[in-house]
Amino acid sequence: MPQSSVLKELESRLSRDFTYGSGRIIGSMCTCPHPLARKVYTCFLDRNLGDSGLSPALVKLEKETIHILGALLSNPKASGHIVTGGTEANTLALWAAKKLSKKNQSEVIVPASAHYSFDKAADLLSLQIVKVGLNSRFQVDVEAVEKAVNSNTIAIVGVAGTTGLGVVDPISELSEIAVKKDLYLHVDAAFGGFVLPFLKELGFSVPDFDFSLPGVCSIAIDPHKMGLAPIPAGGILFQNERLRKTVAWNVSYLAGGESEQATIVGTRSGASVIAVWALLKHLGTEGYKRIVRSCMRLTWKLAVEIQKINGLDIITEPTMNIVGIKSEVFDIRRIAKELRLRKWAVSLFPNHIRIVVMPHVQKQHVEEFLEDLKDIVTELGG
Ligand SMILES: Cc1ncc(COP(=O)(O)O)c(C=O)c1O
Known part of the structure; x- marks a missing residue:
């Protein structure tokens, strides 16, 4: 195959995969590498x-x-x-x-x-x-x-x-x-x-x-x-x-x-x-401090907003940029399934959904995610 065809095929075959840049991967510990x-x-x-x-x-x-x-x-x-x-x-x-x-x-x-x-x-x-x-x-x-x-x-x-x-x-x-x-x-x-x-x-x-x-x-x-x-x-x-x-x-x-x-x-x-x-x-200490501070701010926002959704709660106060979402009312697996149908790459543990607020996750992604989460809970009768 000529190089141009190889590149074209790769682009078309891989373009539908999740990317960190899209902000939809919110359950992974990896992120976009720094430029x-x-x-x-x-x-x-x-x-x-x-x-x-x-x-x-x-x-x-x-x-x-x-x-x-x-x-x-x-x-x-x-x-x-x-x-x-x-x-x-x-x-x-x-x-x-x-x-x-x-x-x-x-x-x-x-x-x-x-x-x-x-x-x-x-x-x-x-x-x-x-x-x-x-x-x-x-x-x-x-x-x-x-x-x-x-x-x-x-x-x-x-x-x-x-x-x-x-x-x-x-x-x-x-x-x-x-x-x-x-x-x-x-x-x-x-x-x-x-x-x-x-x-x-x-x-x-x-x-x-x-x-x-x-x-x-x-x-x-x-x-x-x-x-x-x-x-x-x-x-x-x-x-x-x-x-x-x-x-x-x-x-x-x-x-x-x-x-x-x-x-x-x-x-x-x-x-x-x-x-x-x-x-x-x-980046040095200052650069990493900035990154951690910004991830933590969004993490706390996410944790607070989740607790406002009827039927959902967080497992524990976040120590770092990870939030565990649990529910006494809904089947957490069902919620994860619905989130995945809406193209959110979340991570599922036996009793909770794990969200990792990595540096590629921005305020707008957190807001869109919360909207979808609220919708799903409403659909499930919450
Ligand atoms: C605490 C901890 N240790 C080790 C690993 C394994 O790392 P890797 O997937 O880079 O091999 C992970 C992966 O998420 C982790 O969370």
């Missing part, structure tokens, strides 16, 4: 960090990127990588925990609210996931975590920004348990990592969740969520270089000479790292 990130990403598409000897300058850039993210998470000395996303970051953390454990130990304690990537990782690594229930604020029940620890436990996971509701677990208490029992503690801040530090800067009270706590061994933080980076861009940060080394492999045959890989994938995108570095430099 600068798009630009630098396409400039450096050929860069491969899997063969790091070819790109010593890029290796330095990745170290700088991790250093900036580490500083954001209270530890400029953190060591790690830009990976494919939260799933790879969480898997690397469990892999490190497994490598550090004693023979035959295999249990990982996670909150019931943890992302399913932990189940995947445990399956791959032949670990057992022990799920612990939540308290009335949808945080992991710390006493239950302590009770679940036994001689077979290798790690505890806490979430700073749960997938379903954006709730932050009591990480400082988990840290105390981890220190006391000498266990690996991983914090999944895949979503919250690019929200909580800026909420704190904006003057909100944010609980400690990062390397400021002595027990925290690793943190997942995803630039391709609230960091506005192009997909794929996750982040895994280990408390120190020694921990990162537990998952490192030496590869001898590569074109750039002997190199070390501490990621699951081999060949990996240098463009992703460059895009993240560029955004951290360009």
